[in-house]
Amino acid sequence: MSGPTIDRRGLLGAGVAAAAAVGIAGQAMGQGAVIAPGVSKADLAAALKAMRAVVGDAWVAGDAESLRPWSKSYTPDPTGRHAPVGAVAPENVEQVQAILKIANQYRQPVWPVSTGKNMGYGSTTTAAPGQIILDLKRMNRILSVDTELCTALVEPGVTYQQMRDYLDEHNIPLWIDVPTVGPIVGPVGNTLDRGVGYTPYGEHFMVQCGMEVVMANGDILKTGMGSTKNPSAWQAFKWGYGPYLDGIFTQSNFGVVTKMGLWLMPAPPVYKPLVVRHKKMEDVARISDAMRPLRIAGIVPNVVLMMGAAYQLAMFHRRGEVTTKAAQVSDEEIATFAAQHDLGMWNTYIALYGTPAQVAESERIIRGAFAAIDGDVMTQEQMKDNPWFHHHATLMRGGLSLEEVGLARWKGAGGGLAWFAPVAPAKGSETQGQIDLAKQILARHGFDYTAAFAVGMRELHHIIALLYDKSDPAEEKRADDCYRELVTGFGDRGWCSYRTGVHAMDLVAAQYGETNRAVNAAIKQALDPNHILAPGKSGIA
Amino acid sequence: MRRWALLPLMLVAAPASAQTGQALGQTLAQRSPAKTYASICAYCHGHNVGPIILGRKLPVEYIQAMVRAGRNGMPAMRPTEISPAELDALATWISKAPKDIKEHGQ
Numbered sequence A: 001m002s003g004p005t006i007d008r009r010g011l012l013g014a015g016v017a018a019a020a021a022v023g024i025a026g027q028a029m030g031q032g033a034v035i036a037p038g039v040s041k042a043d044l045a046a047a048l049k050a051m052r053a054v055v056g057d058a059w060v061a062g063d064a065e066s067l068r069p070w071s072k073s074y075t076p077d078p079t080g081r082h083a084p085v086g087a088v089a090p091e092n093v094e095q096v097q098a099i100l101k102i103a104n105q106y107r108q109p110v111w112p113v114s115t116g117k118n119m120g121y122g123s124t125t126t127a128a129p130g131q132i133i134l135d136l137k138r139m140n141r142i143l144s145v146d147t148e149l150c151t152a153l154v155e156p157g158v159t160y161q162q163m164r165d166y167l168d169e170h171n172i173p174l175w176i177d178v179p180t181v182g183p184i185v186g187p188v189g190n191t192l193d194r195g196v197g198y199t200p201y202g203e204h205f206m207v208q209c210g211m212e213v214v215m216a217n218g219d220i221l222k223t224g225m226g227s228t229k230n231p232s233a234w235q236a237f238k239w240g241y242g243p244y245l246d247g248i249f250t251q252s253n254f255g256v257v258t259k260m261g262l263w264l265m266p267a268p269p270v271y272k273p274l275v276v277r278h279k280k281m282e283d284v285a286r287i288s289d290a291m292r293p294l295r296i297a298g299i300v301p302n303v304v305l306m307m308g309a310a311y312q313l314a315m316f317h318r319r320g321e322v323t324t325k326a327a328q329v330s331d332e333e334i335a336t337f338a339a340q341h342d343l344g345m346w347n348t349y350i351a352l353y354g355t356p357a358q359v360a361e362s363e364r365i366i367r368g369a370f371a372a373i374d375g376d377v378m379t380q381e382q383m384k385d386n387p388w389f390h391h392h393a394t395l396m397r398g399g400l401s402l403e404e405v406g407l408a409r410w411k412g413a414g415g416g417l418a419w420f421a422p423v424a425p426a427k428g429s430e431t432q433g434q435i436d437l438a439k440q441i442l443a444r445h446g447f448d449y450t451a452a453f454a455v456g457m458r459e460l461h462h463i464i465a466l467l468y469d470k471s472d473p474a475e476e477k478r479a480d481d482c483y484r485e486l487v488t489g490f491g492d493r494g495w496c497s498y499r500t501g502v503h504a505m506d507l508v509a510a511q512y513g514e515t516n517r518a519v520n521a522a523i524k525q526a527l528d529p530n531h532i533l534a535p536g537k538s539g540i541a
Numbered sequence B: 001m002r003r004w005a006l007l008p009l010m011l012v013a014a015p016a017s018a019q020t021g022q023a024l025g026q027t028l029a030q031r032s033p034a035k036t037y038a039s040i041c042a043y044c045h046g047h048n049v050g051p052i053i054l055g056r057k058l059p060v061e062y063i064q065a066m067v068r069a070g071r072n073g074m075p076a077m078r079p080t081e082i083s084p085a086e087l088d089a090l091a092t093w094i095s096k097a098p099k100d101i102k103e104h105g106q
């Protein structure tokens, strides 16, 4: 049976007693989990014991049963090497410091997560094996909201749902900007992985301001203005003085972020979502070229999604409705189904924000640009209850939704998803070659091309959802192989990922060159000489 | 085409039991089962992604096990996300809850 066994005690500590009786042996840990190199089973057991003394028994997990919630991931892991060997959940900064001290003492690596829902990138599994998840979700205080500066300071465990609830319950007319899966994820984890959302504040690291970081040696660093005698500008001015440090704590393993400042957007008087539909796959180049000047000039202010029809269909439909073949679904099959559902082959979602006059003028310019390349510009009134329009109209105003997780059910029930996200300049000439290459590699492994492009200020993130059936071990292995071929095949052409899952971090790092790796390694050595923080993150040992 | 519930309206019309009452500088207090359901489960269940689970008298232990382990497309929820006390109350509430006609299947 594929169903779960019943966790009768339902507690984080459930099973700890049982594990203690047999000793923290290999079979007692997460499935297939492997201990970290240079760490003995006795060290791991001693580290977990010491951590229990810090946070209490209920907030440490060290056996397969209690670790179950941390072991679930959509990403491929055919050999089980990414499963954690433990989890510890502190409730404050002092406990984080104490845990890092223990980790140093036993050389036992810990992998920090904030809300821990990095779905399709590994969730709470780790790059190198044998790590304890440092789960910061309990630290969920909203520390301040400044309604004049439109800023907030939050702890790692705060979700976007919590932010939204707080603002609504206090009638504060500020928006949040969410990634597609807002309710169960949060601004700290998302920003630290340099995630994106779809309002004008969609590039999250751009609207981050000030961090508190616990260093591997326990020191507490406040970046930007945070350490001055008057830290009231901490959330107002990003750069502080001297080298700008915040960046080295994103997509890295140089410290544990325990507070983060962010900027919030005032609710605009008028919000107007639009979709531009195009009928042909080849239109992608024209759309990119038309969009670039509009984005650079700020006439289109938000992070735009150019959604391919197959990706859109995979959100709300199952593969069997579109094709009966096992081989890659064809453009023709997709086009037919899409047309029946009021979708184009490309569906480009834009939104306008501001006064009625501002919005009207921008709309006029945008309509002109897309009329010139045969795009249908459609409004809310025209799209009526079209579920895709509704979904994107929700996202572009920072609304909460999880419906896109339906993707994980496109290909069988198995829930397999790995994001492949190479970056290119926002030029039409960079698009078709990528699509051809992606289709070729995916087809070789029997997967569909379900993809979108996100248009930032000057770049395109090609967002390819590698959807597979994780309940089939052979398919999981094929997905892993396919992903590697995507990384190397695209890398050879200079299209490298902006972010990747725990299963491919080294591979992607290799594409950014030896000097980059050496500089990162030197920083790591200086800041974390025992390599206790998330070894393997972004390919940094 | 099926009817699509306009989810965002839920936020505006949220009843008192759906409030968190979180104050600045304080951790999130234990949420009511209705609030936990609305904040997490309802975004998927009866909303395109997961099967309807209200009004089915599903066993409490089965619900708890699903939440902690996840299955296929359903992510696992850690005790740090939904506390043991919240899960106990939630599972009992779901098990007894009537069907919600605003929810739709897949």
Ligand SMILES: Cc1cc2nc3c(=O)[nH]c(=O)nc-3n(C[C@H](O)[C@H](O)[C@H](O)COP(=O)(O)OP(=O)(O)OC[C@H]3O[C@@H](n4cnc5c(N)ncnc54)[C@H](O)[C@@H]3O)c2cc1C
Pocket: A112, A113, A114, A115, A116, A117, A118, A119, A120, A121, A123, A136, A156, A178, A179, A180, A181, A184, A185, A186, A187, A188, A189, A190, A191, A192, A193, A194, A195, A196, A197, A252, A255, A256, A257, A258, A404, A405, A406, A407, A417, A534, A537
């Ligand atoms: C259907 C679907 C759609 C998605 N859409 C989007 C999208 O639109 N945009 C997007 O960005 N993502 C998207 N995602 C991916 C992912 O779910 C989100 O990015 C999510 O916000 C990341 O998880 P999190 O916020 O819980 O971060 P976490 O999992 O908490 O953190 C992510 C990583 O950052 C590092 N980290 C976290 N906290 C700390 C800390 N305190 N100190 C040091 N390092 C830390 C760790 O390496 C950690 O693994 C999507 C996923 C799915 C399944």
